[in-house]
Amino acid sequence: MTVMLENASGAPRYMALAEALRARIAGGDPAIGELLPTEHALCETYGVSRHTVREALRLLAEAGLIARRRGAGTVVVAAEARAHFTQRLGGVDDLMQYARDAKLQPRHTRSGPLDAAVARAFGVATGGEFFHVAGVRGRPGETPIALTDVYIRADIAPPVETIVEMGGSVTEWIASERGVPTARIEQSISAGALTEREAEPLDAEPGEAALRTRRRYYDKGGRIIALSDSVHPGERFTYDMVLMREAE
Amino acid sequence: MTVMLENASGAPRYMALAEALRARIAGGDPAIGELLPTEHALCETYGVSRHTVREALRLLAEAGLIARRRGAGTVVVAAEARAHFTQRLGGVDDLMQYARDAKLQPRHTRSGPLDAAVARAFGVATGGEFFHVAGVRGRPGETPIALTDVYIRADIAPPVETIVEMGGSVTEWIASERGVPTARIEQSISAGALTEREAEPLDAEPGEAALRTRRRYYDKGGRIIALSDSVHPGERFTYDMVLMREAE
DNA sequence: CGTGGAGCTTTGTCCGGACATAATCTGCTA
DNA sequence: TAGCAGATTATGTCCGGACAAAGCTCCACG
Known part of the structure; x- marks a missing residue:
């Protein structure tokens, strides 16, 4: 069963996939503590290469929504990435x-x-x-x-x-x-x-x-x-x- | 001319390359404002695939040392990733x-x-x-x-x-x-x-x-x-x- | 001399494949 | 029943290739 990625804005496919997964996570599917489908499963579900899935997952990991563990899978650790502002000082x-x-x-x-x-x-x-x-x-x-x-x-x-x-x-x-x-x-x-x-x-x-x-x-x-x-x-x-x- | 990557610690190749480039930048080669060699040139110089070069460059970009522009190349914007203090605000x-x-x-x-x-x-x-x-x-x-x-x-x-x-x-x-x-x-x-x-x-x-x-x-x-x-x-x-x- | 367009260069996206490493599961033995 | 070893699973690293998009340079024309 292949799911078409919504991509009205011409964004790269990996971003569209990250967004689709972000929306799923925000809706509790999967919930915090649960495993996301494997990379291989996501490739099949969304009809994209493993490279594209990995890029999408990297974005989600950087946003703090997921944690990925070799051999174990990808677990949801937060439902929403909170936008924040940062003041950086050298010292x-x-x-x-x-x-x-x-x-x-x-x-x-x-x-x-x-x-x-x-x-x-x-x-x-x-x-x-x-x-x-x-x-x-x-x-x-x-x-x-x-x-x-x-x-x-x-x-x-x-x-x-x-x-x-x-x-x-x-x-x-x-x-x-x-x-x-x-x-x-x-x-x-x-x-x-x-x-x-x-x-x-x-x-x-x-x-x-x-x-x-x-x-x-x-x-x-x-x-x-x-x-x-x-x-x-x-x-x-x-x-x-x-x-x-x-x-x- | 191929340069061997120093990798005494068993780190992945892309991390070793990022470290080698970081050291070069810290030594002013290239200096701030100058272009790093192209991806293709780095592949030849260090004997690695473009994938590995891109991963290394991604690390440097995330550290704020370089900025990459399609068609133009990769420019050095900072010589050192500096320890810094951060004020985070939710909104x-x-x-x-x-x-x-x-x-x-x-x-x-x-x-x-x-x-x-x-x-x-x-x-x-x-x-x-x-x-x-x-x-x-x-x-x-x-x-x-x-x-x-x-x-x-x-x-x-x-x-x-x-x-x-x-x-x-x-x-x-x-x-x-x-x-x-x-x-x-x-x-x-x-x-x-x-x-x-x-x-x-x-x-x-x-x-x-x-x-x-x-x-x-x-x-x-x-x-x-x-x-x-x-x-x-x-x-x-x-x-x-x-x-x-x-x-x- | 200035501007616009074409071609070239360089990075970005995306595909596919192979092997390595860490985690989990299953089966067997004590 | 518990522990250990081996097999399987799932992510990480790395290779290669192709095409797209953005930037730069050069050339031609007004």
Whole structure:
């Protein structure tokens, strides 16, 4: 029994077959956990070559709908591929969006437990030993663009002299020098008015609108690597991002 | 001249070839922007079938290193597949981060070409027919959280009555009802002070700090679907995002 | 000199075949 | 009845061939 593939749009045959199978799966035939017909059976049912069937199945596998196992067959693992958008960043430096020579110039440093007000601002637990660096970030000779507080887990923090030389993120240094790569970053962005204490080192006016970015960096085991809090006077910094719809 | 593929690990031939080509590209041979040898040439150089070459090239294309064009050849677009961080969103509604019942309440609508000031603010070309909706977004009975201007390409814009009913993004409607899915979104986030004109419909004070998000939505062909500009008084909205390190 | 069309080049689709590898099933023996 | 070995099943790798579609180049004509 041969089933004709519907192909009104002139798409390649393997795409038409993938679509036909996607529709079957969405309708529960076969259901999640059940086996799709074998490649050989699909060739006969749809009247196409094994090459075409394999290409169609590859598309479905890439979409996450099926899993194929040599000797066993092809099992349905999801009923629908969910369209999603993805923002890709090469590294943490891309996330920070500062020019490479916009270095963090420390104004003061301090070691100790994370205090309650800071922990509350980040929504994390108090305690733990952290190395706190407060400073401004900007290019030499230019108005600073950010006032930043970074709290780095003390056991993996770099020496101060190293921080001074860094143009980019301390977490990239920790990844390469301490062997602790960042696995997850949580960032929040908000707007607020600069306090008098914040405005001064930024050469800005108290009450001026500012963009605040707070980040929590976690390692693979879910342990905090670092926290950062940066505030930027409004016209000095815009946060840009590009999201692409992921091919299914 | 046939080059033997190094394959100490027993990997399939197409993977060994992909790795050999990856190494060549990383070494600048060919460089970014240059053409890789043709499929036919690679078959001869490496002593494998066209099928094997195509599989290897598919891997490289999926890794983002090359782009293949029928009739033209295969161009190198990146020298290295870089470890990267990825933010995944289920859909545009996740990007917007408004509660589902925080609907856009239109205050006025207008059709016409995109004027120069608006085009300049978005960094896009003037002209084109757009349907402009200006309104506030918020939950019923609560203080509005956003003042929003949306410019929708006129040929695919929904009717006003439909916009009123929408809890989410108009682009999701356009994707399902007009068959024009959003393929790319560019977003910028900045801080600034509310103007008197902006503050009034938001029940806020002029000069108050506000978070501004501007988005450009593009279809698969790079054509604008819609533009949006939203401004949120500072304490009413925080923009949150999570990035995960992607396994390679 | 510029434009359009024809021909050539290069990748994309699709067919068929053969052998390898991993998983499952069946039968036999302890 | 349980475990092991061999056979069968189903996907993975790889070969070869043919034709289609898109891009590029060159040549001729206005």
